[in-house]
Amino acid sequence: MSGLSFDGLTVRYRGLTAVNDVSLDIPHGRIVGLVGESGSGKSTLGRAAVGLSPVRAGRVLLGGEDITHAKGARRRRLGSRIHLVFQNPHSALDPRMTVGETISEALTAHRRLRRSERRSEIDRLLDLLALDPALASALPGALSGGQRQRVALARALAVEPEVLIADEITSALDASVQSAMLTLVRDLRDKLDLTILFIGHNLGAVRYVADVIAVLRQGELVEVAPTDKLFADPRHPYTRGLLDSVPRIGR
Numbered sequence: 401m402s403g404l405s406f407d408g409l410t411v412r413y414r415g416l417t418a419v420n421d422v423s424l425d426i427p428h429g430r431i432v433g434l435v436g437e438s439g440s441g442k443s444t445l446g447r448a449a450v451g452l453s454p455v456r457a458g459r460v461l462l463g464g465e466d467i468t469h470a471k472g473a474r475r476r477r478l479g480s481r482i483h484l485v486f487q488n489p490h491s492a493l494d495p496r497m498t499v500g501e502t503i504s505e506a507l508t509a510h511r512r513l514r515r516s517e518r519r520s521e522i523d524r525l526l527d528l529l530a531l532d533p534a535l536a537s538a539l540p541g542a543l544s545g546g547q548r549q550r551v552a553l554a555r556a557l558a559v560e561p562e563v564l565i566a567d568e569i570t571s572a573l574d575a576s577v578q579s580a581m582l583t584l585v586r587d588l589r590d591k592l593d594l595t596i597l598f599i600g601h602n603l604g605a606v607r608y609v610a611d612v613i614a615v616l617r618q619g620e621l622v623e624v625a626p627t628d629k630l631f632a633d634p635r636h637p638y639t640r641g642l643l644d645s646v647p648r649i650g651r
């Protein structure tokens with residue numbers, strides 16, 4: 401069982417406290433949404449889970465194991481257990497590598513596979529992400545934004561992670577493409593038994609995908625509640641403000 405937990409986490413950039421004493425559990429097999437205005441510290445918290453934020457205090461726990469300050473070979477090994485998928489589908493992929501090469505590179509980073517196994521794994525991953533196997537030979541420039549984001553997810557899933565940090569992965573997509581992607585994220589969680597921290601500023605999108613929503617404001621958690629409860633009965637005025645101000649989809 402590999403839930404992810406933040407325990408009293410504080411992250412500081414020089415003088416700025418970007419995340420302040422945040423404790424949050426993402427139980428195994430659940431999707432926890434993380435919302436808040438731009439600059440509230442969402443990405444900083446997500447990046448802390450993979451060792452990319454300057455943690456000043458507190459801990460990041462993966463399946464109960466303290467991974468906060470893992471370095472070197474241990475951090476690389478963790479890379480196959482907990483994985484971050486970035487925001488921007490346009491810059492996330494190397495424009496000179498075909499889709500197949502991109503996925504293949506991720507496959508061989510953590511697993512030893514024969515050429516034929518690699519080929520079938522690439523097909524399996526493309527199929528999992530509802531992408532045409534023929535796209536294996538395409539360059540990112542020939543793909544739509546939604547297809548690129550699916551390839552970025554396929555690459556992340558190639559290492560068979562237990563936990564995914566999805567940082568604004570649907571934000572740059574058109575509404576219709578976005579809702580297909582959100583459905584896919586839920587399907588992937590069910591099929592692969594993934595644990596997901598889903599970061600987004602669009603509450604409507606996060607509502608569609610998350611079991612529980614955590615609200616971050618200026619680096620501090622102001623509210624954590626099951627999704628339905630948060631929408632039916634938001635406790636914090638800041639949450640109520642977010643609910644009022646954001647367009648909603650998937651309802």
Ligand SMILES: Nc1ncnc2c1ncn2[C@@H]1O[C@H](COP(=O)(O)OP(=O)(O)OP(=O)(O)O)[C@@H](O)[C@H]1O
Nearest residue numbers: 413416418436437438439440441442443444445601
């Ligand atoms: N590498 C960095 N160096 C210095 N300050 C940073 C760095 N990264 C983020 N910050 C600052 O930390 C604060 C939180 O930023 P963060 O990107 O985590 O917020 P966010 O909620 O993810 O915002 P957005 O929705 O715009 O991505 C902001 O004030 C930001 O300017």
